[in-house]
Each structure stands twice: as structure tokens, then as C-alpha cells.
Amino acid sequence: MxxxxxxxxxxxxxxxxxxxxxxxxxxxxxxxxxxxxxxxxxxxxxxxxxxxxxxxxxxxxxxxxxxxxxxxxxxxxxxxxxxxxxxxxxxxxxxxxxxxxxxxxxxxxxxxxxxxxxxxxxxxxxxxxxxxxxxxxxxxxxxxxxxxxxxxxxxxxxxxxxxxxxxxxLILDEYRVQCCVSGLNIPEVLRASHIVGWAEDEGNRLNPANGLCLSATYDAAFDRHLISFDEDYRLIFSPILAEFYGNQAFQAQFKAFEG
Structure with a gap:
């Protein structure tokens, strides 16, 4: 380059x-x-x-x-x-x-x-x-x-x-430039999300195991604790999202990737 x-x-x-x-x-x-x-x-x-x-x-x-x-x-x-x-x-x-x-x-x-x-x-x-x-x-x-x-x-x-x-x-490379939820592979909308925040743990800031590759929507939801992942990296929803379960867009963009 x-x-x-x-x-x-x-x-x-x-x-x-x-x-x-x-x-x-x-x-x-x-x-x-x-x-x-x-x-x-x-x-x-x-x-x-x-x-x-x-x-x-x-x-x-x-x-x-x-x-x-x-x-x-x-x-x-x-x-x-x-x-x-x-x-x-x-x-x-x-x-x-x-x-x-x-x-x-x-x-x-x-x-x-x-x-x-x-x-x-x-x-x-x-x-x-x-x-x-x-x-x-x-x-x-x-x-x-x-x-x-x-x-x-x-x-x-x-x-x-x-x-x-x-x-x-590093995280985009680890995840082969794909959102780990949806598989979206447009680099410009992908984020390297820290599992433990940058400001919370200085020692883990550059730890590749402390990162997830998420597209902007899922990164925002993860940052606001609306979604999380279990030890097997399965998607989990916050109870706050329950009111959106009937929404067609939510079903397609979130519910479809649960578990």
C-alpha cells in the first residue's frame, strides 16, 4: 500500500x-x-x-x-x-x-x-x-x-x-472482514467492538480475544447492552428488546440470528 x-x-x-x-x-x-x-x-x-x-x-x-x-x-x-x-x-x-x-x-x-x-x-x-x-x-x-x-x-x-x-x-483480519452476526462483508460499515471496553481494561486493549467484528447496527446494540453473546458466541437479547419481537424488521435483522 x-x-x-x-x-x-x-x-x-x-x-x-x-x-x-x-x-x-x-x-x-x-x-x-x-x-x-x-x-x-x-x-x-x-x-x-x-x-x-x-x-x-x-x-x-x-x-x-x-x-x-x-x-x-x-x-x-x-x-x-x-x-x-x-x-x-x-x-x-x-x-x-x-x-x-x-x-x-x-x-x-x-x-x-x-x-x-x-x-x-x-x-x-x-x-x-x-x-x-x-x-x-x-x-x-x-x-x-x-x-x-x-x-x-x-x-x-x-x-x-x-x-x-x-x-x-486486527479484528477485521481475524474475522475475515465479516460481521460475526450477519456475515456482512462491507469494510466501511464494520466495527471492531471491544468485549471489555477500551477504557475499562488497559491491559486488554489490544487483545484479539477481546474483540468482535460487528457491523454498525450490531455494534451500537452491543455497546448499549441490547445484545450480548454467551461463551459459545451465540447471540442473546436484552429483555428491553421484547417489545420489538413482533416487528418484521426486528425479526429479519435480529431474531433471525438468535442462538
Whole structure:
């Protein structure tokens, strides 16, 4: 999968689905590359998605930030659409892409461990112990100390975001991209549901045995305790749903999968 495709998935995993932020940042990087490539020292930056060094992106970020401040007197003077440099979308997109490049190897390490298999609980422990390499780069230009509470919160949030994305991919892979209730196999509507919630048990957050692949409807019902599963993963209904038993849609979409 290309860096561009991976970055797009990373942006969607930030919890901004339904917004145009991901597409705007991707477009900003597509427009920015050729502009940078016109300069003598950045001719190899025509395709920014081919740049894989967080350090290199950091250098470009400083340059672009400075040029945006100069307004029409800088390298972006006369460039259209002007909103990308006026609103500092170019620098924001570079900062976001740099973060992706820092976190991508961490996610790759998680997958390397997961592919080795083994006891799910032990695997979860090993996954939780993984650290982000060059993590200090996440704090560059933010004026935040690595050891401060704010610095630790930023790193913790980034690690959790990648962990949630990884867990979803892991569960969809375990269930062969199918809802375990209905068999629906449309990835865009499938969710990785935690049996024990993410916030309730930190040690089991990445445990593949603590996940179910459910389509959005069943995920919502499971999250609200309207449905559950026994030890053999058979579907069980909450008594609250009894009033809907006579409903034809309920019969087709829920009752048909009971037990």
C-alpha cells in the first residue's frame, strides 16, 4: 500500500470520518510538492508522499511555515488556490504527515508481533509494551517538554490512536472482514467492538480475544447492552428488546440470528 493510501487511512482513524480534513490535507500535499520542486534545493520533493524521512518533512515544515508568514512576498505569492497558504493548510498538512511517518513504524512493529501469534493475553502484553521510536519528534515545534504532563499526554494520545486503528484491522483480519452476526462483508460499515471496553481494561486493549467484528447496527446494540453473546458466541437479547419481537424488521435483522 502506498504512503498516500496509508496516510489517508491514518487520517480517517483520527476520528474525523465525515469531515473533509483528510482529503484537504492530502490535496494540500499534492499541490505543495510541485511548488517546492521549483526551488533548486527541493527538486526531489515533487511527490511529498515519496518522502519517508520525518526529519526531512520537519525541514520542509519550517520552510513552508516561514513562507506562509511572508504572504504574497513569499514563494506562495500568486499561487492558487490561495486559501491553502493563507489559512496555513500547507504547514498543517506537513505536520500531520510528519506525525504519520513517525507513527507508521510503530504500527508495523505491532503487526510483526501479531503475525507471530501465540496466547492472546501474552500477545496483548507484548503489544502494550511496544514504544514509539523517535517519539520526541512528535513534540518538536510545540514547545512541550518530553517529560512534562502535556508531553506525555500528546504521546499517549498518539499511541492510543494508532492502537485503535491497529486493533480494528486486527479484528477485521481475524474475522475475515465479516460481521460475526450477519456475515456482512462491507469494510466501511464494520466495527471492531471491544468485549471489555477500551477504557475499562488497559491491559486488554489490544487483545484479539477481546474483540468482535460487528457491523454498525450490531455494534451500537452491543455497546448499549441490547445484545450480548454467551461463551459459545451465540447471540442473546436484552429483555428491553421484547417489545420489538413482533416487528418484521426486528425479526429479519435480529431474531433471525438468535442462538
Amino acid at each position: 502506498s504512503n498516500k493510501a496509508q496516510y489517508s487511512r491514518y487520517m480517517q482513524a483520527e476520528g474525523i470520518e465525515g469531515s473533509n480534513k483528510a482529503s484537504s490535507y492530502i490535496r494540500a500535499l499534492e499541490l505543495l510538492g510541485p511548488i517546492l520542486a521549483r526551488t533548486r534545493t527541493h527538486r526531489n520533493c515533487a511527490d511529498l508522499f515519496a518522502v519517508e524521512s520525518p526529519g526531512r518533512i520537519a525541514e520542509l515544515y519550517e520552510l513552508v511555515l516561514d513562507q506562509q508568514r511572508k504572504g504574497k512576498e513569499g514563494m506562495f505569492g500568486g499561487e492558487e488556490p490561495s486559501s491553502y497558504w493563507r489559512n496555513r493548510f500547507y504547514s498543517a498538512a506537513l505536520k500531520s504527515y510528519q506525525e504519520f511517518l513517525i507513527l507508521a513504524p510503530y504500527k508495523q512493529k505491532l503487526w510483526e508481533l501479531a503475525r507471530k501469534g501465540g496466547d492472546p493475553v501474552y500477545l496483548a502484553q507484548r503489544l502494550n509494551k511496544q514504544e514509539i521510536g523517535k517519539v520526541e519528534r512528535l513534540l518538536v515545534d510545540r514547545g512541550v517538554d518530553f517529560a512534562s504532563r502535556e508531553g506525555k499526554d500528546i504521546i499517549r494520545t498518539a499511541k492510543a490512536r494508532v492502537g485503535q486503528e491497529f486493533f480494528r484491522e
